[in-house]
Structures are given as C-alpha cells and as structure tokens.
Amino acid sequence: MSAPGAEHTPVLLDPILSRAAPVEGNWLDGTFGAGGHSRGLLDAGAESVVAVDRDPSVFGMAAPWAGGYGGRLRFVEGDFAQLDSHAEGPLDGVVLDLGVSSMQLDRAERGFSFRRDGPLDMRMSGRGRSAADLVNTASEHAIADILFRLGEETASRRIAKVIVARRPLSTTLELADAIVSAAPRRKPGRSHPATRSFQAIRMAVNGEIEALADGLEAAERALGPGGFLAVVTFHSIEDRIVKRFLRQAAGADGGANRHAPEPEEVEPRFEHIGRGAIEPTDEEVGRNPRARSARLRMARRTRAPAAPADRGRLGLPVIDLGVPA
Numbered sequence: 001m002s003a004p005g006a007e008h009t010p011v012l013l014d015p016i017l018s019r020a021a022p023v024e025g026n027w028l029d030g031t032f033g034a035g036g037h038s039r040g041l042l043d044a045g046a047e048s049v050v051a052v053d054r055d056p057s058v059f060g061m062a063a064p065w066a067g068g069y070g071g072r073l074r075f076v077e078g079d080f081a082q083l084d085s086h087a088e089g090p091l092d093g094v095v096l097d098l099g100v101s102s103m104q105l106d107r108a109e110r111g112f113s114f115r116r117d118g119p120l121d122m123r124m125s126g127r128g129r130s131a132a133d134l135v136n137t138a139s140e141h142a143i144a145d146i147l148f149r150l151g152e153e154t155a156s157r158r159i160a161k162v163i164v165a166r167r168p169l170s171t172t173l174e175l176a177d178a179i180v181s182a183a184p185r186r187k188p189g190r191s192h193p194a195t196r197s198f199q200a201i202r203m204a205v206n207g208e209i210e211a212l213a214d215g216l217e218a219a220e221r222a223l224g225p226g227g228f229l230a231v232v233t234f235h236s237i238e239d240r241i242v243k244r245f246l247r248q249a250a251g252a253d254g255g256a257n258r259h260a261p262e263p264e265e266v267e268p269r270f271e272h273i274g275r276g277a278i279e280p281t282d283e284e285v286g287r288n289p290r291a292r293s294a295r296l297r298m299a300r301r302t303r304a305p306a307a308p309a310d311r312g313r314l315g316l317p318v319i320d321l322g323v324p325a
Helices: 013-020 036-044 057-072 080-085 102-106 131-137 140-151 156-165 172-182 195-205 208-222 236-249 282-287 289-293
Strands: 026-029 048-053 073-077 091-097 223-233 270-278 295-301
Touching: 013 036, 013 223, 013 270, 013 295, 026 036, 036 048, 036 057, 036 091, 048 057, 057 073, 080 208, 091 208, 131 140, 131 195, 140 156, 140 195, 156 172, 172 195, 195 208, 208 223, 208 236, 223 236, 236 270, 236 295, 282 289
Parallel strands: 026 048, 026 091, 048 073, 091 223
Antiparallel strands: 223 295, 270 295
16 A cells, blocks of 8 residues: 555565565465555565455456466455455465555545545445445434544544534535534644544445454464464554454453453464564655554464454444434
C-alpha cells in the first residue's frame, strides 16, 4: 500500500523479509492489493504465494507482471477471514496488510476518498451494504457510535447530528462537507477533519474488525509449525487487537481477575518475534508518507494445537446499530 498518487510501495516489507529469512515454502498474502508483498516474498525465495483479495479488480491490474511467476502465484477472490480455506496444506507464512489500498483511494468511483467526488460506496468487494446505505438509514446514535468506536472521533455526536440533518447523502464530497462543518477546526499539520470518520464508516461497511479477529484465528489454523504470521496495521484499534491476540496465543495474556482461580497453564501457540511493534524507518516514511502510521507485529507458530481466541479480551468494538437516536 502507498500514499494516494504515489507508487504502490509495500509497507514494512523489508523487516518482514529479514525476520522471516530465509524466506521459503508456501505463503499466503491475505490482502493482495497492488501485490507488493506477494512479489517481495516470491523474489526473496518463497516457493509459492496464494494471493487473496476481496476486490477482484486487483488481479487484472497485476496481469502485466503476474505471469512472470508462473504457477508460483495463485489468485483467490475471497476474504482473509477464511484464509485457511484458501490454503492447500500447512502454510509457512501469512501476511496481512490491513486497511484500504491506495488504488482504491485513487479511484473516485470506489467512494473511499474524501478528496475525490464519487458515489458514496466504500465496499471493497462491490457487494452488500454501501456507505450510502449506512449513513442514510442508521440512527444518529448508531452513526455516532461508529465514528467514536471505530474512528476514535471525539466530535462523533456533533458529526452524526449533521449527517442525519443533511440526509440523503449520495456522494463522498457531500459526506465530507457534512463532517467538516461539524468537526473542530483543523490545526496546522493535522490530518483532514474527515479522515477518522471516513475510516470508521469504511471499517463498518466492510466489517473489518470482525474480519480481523476471524483472520487471525484462520491464520493460526493454517500455519504449520514454525510458520510466520506478519500483520501490518494502520489503526490503533487494529494494532491493539493484534497485540492482544498474540499475547493470548503466546500464553502471556495478563489482566485476568486476581480473585478467580489460577488459569490452567497451556502450551503457547505462537512465539513473539521481537519486542513490541515494528515501526517504519524515517527513510521508508520519506519514500512513502502513508507508512507513517504503520505498525508491524510478527510471531512464529509452535506445534501446539490451534484454539479459538478469547474474544471478550481482544477489545473488539461493539457497535449497536439498532438503538434509535
């Protein structure tokens, strides 16, 4: 992924490759996008890569270069939430680069960008409920909840009130204008006032938080012993979920009730690689400004059997779409 208008540069590829070296075996790229991570893995020595994406249009864009890898690169239209069903046998690595691709942002007709006028869509797969459906039918309470819980937008109530007052909204610039009119004045050097709200609505439309939890569990099931899991996030909520998932799976999950019985010791299902999240270097941010907010967490699968995560302790935001304003 990369900044709009920039080359499609994969974020944090070098630390993934260096920590997984020597790269070999069969990998799955659960968020193919422009294909940067898939190409990097294949060039580094991966025997094969299964490239998964919800947006079928990305595979056509990759056609000019994909043929050069022959049968080593296999495309699958699908959701990484079920990535274990796309793998043929145990995997040696899984890469998830979360968020929206720059190709989607650059195409106004996809409805992701608050800088380009287009239909209010935001669906990665092109199917299901659109952003227009959400903002024009959800209650004011539900919209505020989405903006606050998924976008961490502090002005969520004011923005939701204006959105409801201006309905129906049908284009991205109409929505952006409604948000800007209600949001606090932007300070120099800060992001566009609609950034958090557009991000939250996109995440709600595509069910991204639920897909992340499902995808992490699917990756655990799909990885063979010694297999690598690499997750790149651009959002603090997603990073916290990945962090908590890996802590649970590594047997290092704190925060249990001190009055409860001592939990039974279980064999770790993942081993951490490195301490904490890996951040981009200044050089990478200079090449690709969008990498600034990226965080990479990596872990390695053990031989312990896969097990479901305790989702109550992952901190998944709960959005109530049924409560009236």
